[in-house]
Amino acid sequence: MNAAALQTFSGVSSKIEEMLPSYQCTEQLPTEFPPGLMEMTQDRLMQLCIPALELPRSDMPEYVRFIGTLLGANDPKPLPRWWRSFVMDDDSRPLIALTQGTMPTVDPTELILPTISACKDLAVRLVVCAIHAALPASFTLSATVRWAGWIHFEELFKYTSLVINNGGYGGINQAFAYGIPMIVAGRSEDKLETTLRAEITGAAINLRTRSPSTEQVKDAVEKMLKDEWWKSSALELKSAYAQCDACGSFVRAVDDLAAEVYGKCP
Numbered sequence: 001m002n003a004a005a006l007q008t009f010s011g012v013s014s015k016i017e018e019m020l021p022s023y024q025c026t027e028q029l030p031t032e033f034p035p036g037l038m039e040m041t042q043d044r045l046m047q048l049c050i051p052a053l054e055l056p057r058s059d060m061p062e063y064v065r066f067i068g069t070l071l072g073a074n075d076p077k078p079l080p081r082w083w084r085s086f087v088m089d090d091d092s093r094p095l096i097a098l099t100q101g102t103m104p105t106v107d108p109t110e111l112i113l114p115t116i117s118a119c120k121d122l123a124v125r126l127v128v129c130a131i132h133a134a135l136p137a138s139f140t141l142s143a144t145v146r147w148a149g150w151i152h153f154e155e156l157f158k159y160t161s162l163v164i165n166n167g168g169y170g171g172i173n174q175a176f177a178y179g180i181p182m183i184v185a186g187r188s189e190d191k192l193e194t195t196l197r198a199e200i201t202g203a204a205i206n207l208r209t210r211s212p213s214t215e216q217v218k219d220a221v222e223k224m225l226k227d228e229w230w231k232s233s234a235l236e237l238k239s240a241y242a243q244c245d246a247c248g249s250f251v252r253a254v255d256d257l258a259a260e261v262y263g264k265c266p
Contacts, residue, residue: 009035043063043257046249049069052201067244068177069170071174082146094124096125098128099165101168105132116145127156129156153174157178160175161225162182164182164184176203179235181231182234183205183217187208187210205223
């Protein structure tokens with residue numbers, strides 16, 4: 001993968017090398033991979049996660065700062081009409097939140113429909129957040145499932161016992177920040193990397209496929225709801241996120257660099 005990426009960007013890399021002398025830049029570039037320059041030439045790199053969500057490495061640059069994640073509402077859409085009766089009212093059955101991501105090409109047969117089928121005979125409630133997916137006309141939802149085009153995660157996660165998704169980085173961060181264990185199933189885009197990061201925390205089961213079978217999902221749900229270890233690991237992550245201040249970290253970084261650079265000027 002790295003070799004292919006270097007080949008793809010070789011023309012860009014050559015152009016950068018060609019342009020640098022005109023800007024009196026004499027230092028050797030730290031990498032031939034242009035996207036890597038965005039991470040390797042910074043004064044500060046503010047990474048939106050906690051250290052537990054990153055692979056351990058001995059050469060982590062000193063300018064990297066792990067600052068938690070950004071939480072809070074960013075869309076004024078109203079909650080569904082069934083919200084209070086299905087989500088908020090007292091119910092001993094665990095609430096599962098399911099989403100397959102926000103890409104316009106979402107195919108509900110890959111994760112959404114197998115999960116609905118897997119939960120059909122389990123003592124759970126399932127809320128499907130299907131932003132770019134439509135329920136097939138031939139598919140009937142049971143009384144334990146609700147379908148929505150959009151729900152604020154910050155509201156839904158207050159009541160959620162388990163999150164099932166395709167491993168989007170923002171969704172992983174949000175779920176763990178609320179102390180919710182996860183089942184992740186994704187292999188496209190960056191999902192090979194993000195699902196691995198969720199798995200190493202000990203708070204997620206990685207199905208290692210983008211199209212799990214009904215049996216795979218059901219086994220994972222039963223395993224996770226039966227063993228408190230997954231929840232305990234997720235709560236440890238929640239505590240780590242709670243000690244972070246993402247917005248404040250940005251402000252302090254700007255202030256520190258401003259003092260460091262401009263404070264030396266006349």
